[in-house]
Amino acid sequence: MIKDKKILLGVSGGIAAYKACALTSKLTQQGANVKVVMTKSAVEFVSPLTFQALSRNPVYTDTFDEKDPSKIAHIDLADWADFILLAPATANIIGKLANGIADDMLSTLLLASEAPVYIAPAMNVHMYAHPAVRKNMQQLESWGYHFIEPGAGYLACGYVGKGRLEEPETIIETIIHHQREEMIENLSGKKVLISAGPTREKVDPVRYFTNRSSGKMGFALAEAAAAQGAEVTLIAGPSEQVLKEQNIHRINVVTAAEMYEEMHRHYAASDIVIKAAAVADYKPKHVYTEKMKKQGGNLQLEMVRTQDILMSLGNKKDKQFLVGFAAETNEPLKYGLQKLRAKNLDAIIINNVAAQGAGFEGDTNMVTYVNKQEDRNEIGLATKTEVAKSIIQLILRDMKDEDM
Template identity: 70%
Template sequence: MLSQKNIVLGVSGGIASYKACALTSKLTQKGANVKVMMTENAAQFVSPLTFQALSRNPVYINTFDEKDPMKIAHIDLADWADLIIIAPATANIIGKLANGIADDMLSTTLLASEAPVYIAPAMNVHMYKHPAVMKNMNQLADWGYHFIEPGAGYLACGYVGKGRLEEPETIISVLEAHQQDHTSHSLEGKTVLVSAGPTREKVDPIRFFTNRSSGKMGFAIAEAAADLGATVNLVTGPTNQTITHPNINRIDVESAEEMYEAIHRYYENSDIVIKAAAVADYRPKQVHEQKMKKQEGDLLLELERTKDILKSLGEKKTHQFLVGFAAETSDPIEYGLGKLRKKNLDAIVVNNVTAEGAGFGNDTNIVTYINKDEKQIPVELSSKKEVANKLFQFIVHDMKGDR
């Protein structure tokens, strides 16, 4: 999967720079075209000549060292790259990238490139856990950067813990797997129906009942499906999320009833249906045409059940692969399994919305995918786009009967 790929390897200034030598060699052996870009501090640890010999390409350090007068080097490299790897990625380069700082060759090229970027951090265990570093990594993950998590073990500083640069073989296996997933167009020819966001149930012209759903997870799922070649119908409740992918048809609704009607309108011609919306279970039995005036004493509103959209889809299912979501605050797996069985689903995605980094409004999520055979596959803390990509890996495998 890496043969003939143009790869920029960014090496920042940490003792783990020596591992980048082996990574350069192994990428070249895989048939990749590798150009190494070093920070000045990285050159204190490993000679640029070493990387030049291993990659058989010039090594780039100084933004103003223009090797070809007909080209601006950092723009040319940014456009040339099929993908960029930063290994090791220090806290410094992560902070620069997360905050738009471009003060050397590597950071300038990173800002100028639209290629996928893979970040392999390496630093002291306490640095890795520092709130500023975690915030910067979460910001980059939200923007779509890919992280290759560091390993745990003995660090050069003498500490034992998480922060050791992952081995070159592991980095390459991650790159190959990701390239395979994103070039396979595994949903080509499929129609995917996704629901997202909250619903609003009117009380009167001024007031309504709603929930904390931001729509971020559903929108990430829609975008991931479109990236994999699917035609996507996205039915969304009121949300601030935007989407511009040409393969996505957005249908805006407000109430649970409107969402029910819209989803059923597109259901029959869908191959995969993912119900990620947080739909109201109850609505006011009476909707007041005029604003309700404040009165003395308490107010009692009578509520009635809304239609169970997911259950109705399970009852009408023919060829569709139907996936539900279960956002829970206690015993999420138990409740998820009950929902999977009761509503005739092919899979369910369960998460505990009280867990740190998960739940409504966050840019990250933590979920467990459970298929019809009740096999549980956990997805650890990741950006919602990464979670969406992994969910489609599982769904495609289940549709093919690979599990």
């Protein structure tokens, strides 16, 4: 839920700014791309250089310091972020945001952004309880801002009570929990159709053509969608994989023709369709009823094309969000983009199966997600379970964008 997220961290002027350093480090370690914006007061507590070193990104402190003349910095940052985190959030920045005041870099971009905002307050116990601060927080909550309650304990001012910035680990856990809940809401009631595994094309009673697909990636996608509340139908070729989630309707098939039939049978009722199966492109023209006997010399078998499942689904696409896979060994991006365009897909998952740690049979993968606008998202080397979760997030993002 954090990996590959673009997070804008707003640091305002309080002693708790030192905790924002640890927060930046932990977010970065979890794979997030963090950019830090500091108020003038925050710079009095922690040097911008500290955040630059921890985030490996420039730090922004001045509305008029335009680092790139081709862009307006506060607008560019506002559009860039997947979400914004204010930590620590002082009474001052909360008041500015609640009343539409934009007089520095942080407050200006907050008004310019449509990204979700998480606010982690930190202040004196009496300030936190003041009616003006409570009113401002209530106003922001009514607008959809998300608060991460401060902890209670000894404060820097000497008081004991509520107002201490929550610990970085808890802030991250709270954000992950909230985003997971939102995704459950997004997938609740959605019907997801997924294909997984290989197919087998019979030659005779003892031989068949197949491939190295284990089904692990497709099964991981089914688990990820089901865990977030979707009604999942999994069309599975021969595979030893076992489903952990019980609310997945699994249909076992063997041949490409059987997979074609089942995918089309469930297609019309589906909202999201992910074709992760490695389906045979060819099958023997003649299937022998008796075992073929070994003979001297070479053997030639005539092969014929199987039906292109993904192309046929793309041609019939109505309301479905259709996602394909492109497993390549040579120029994967080139051939993946060709497949995206030719088969009328909403997104394509491209991976180089020859790369170390990626591809068939293993427990890890790394892929490139490309949507129909040809925007690319790299999902780095991770377990197939984690890759599946990232793919589902990206699909939901693109579906949400289409609905807007």
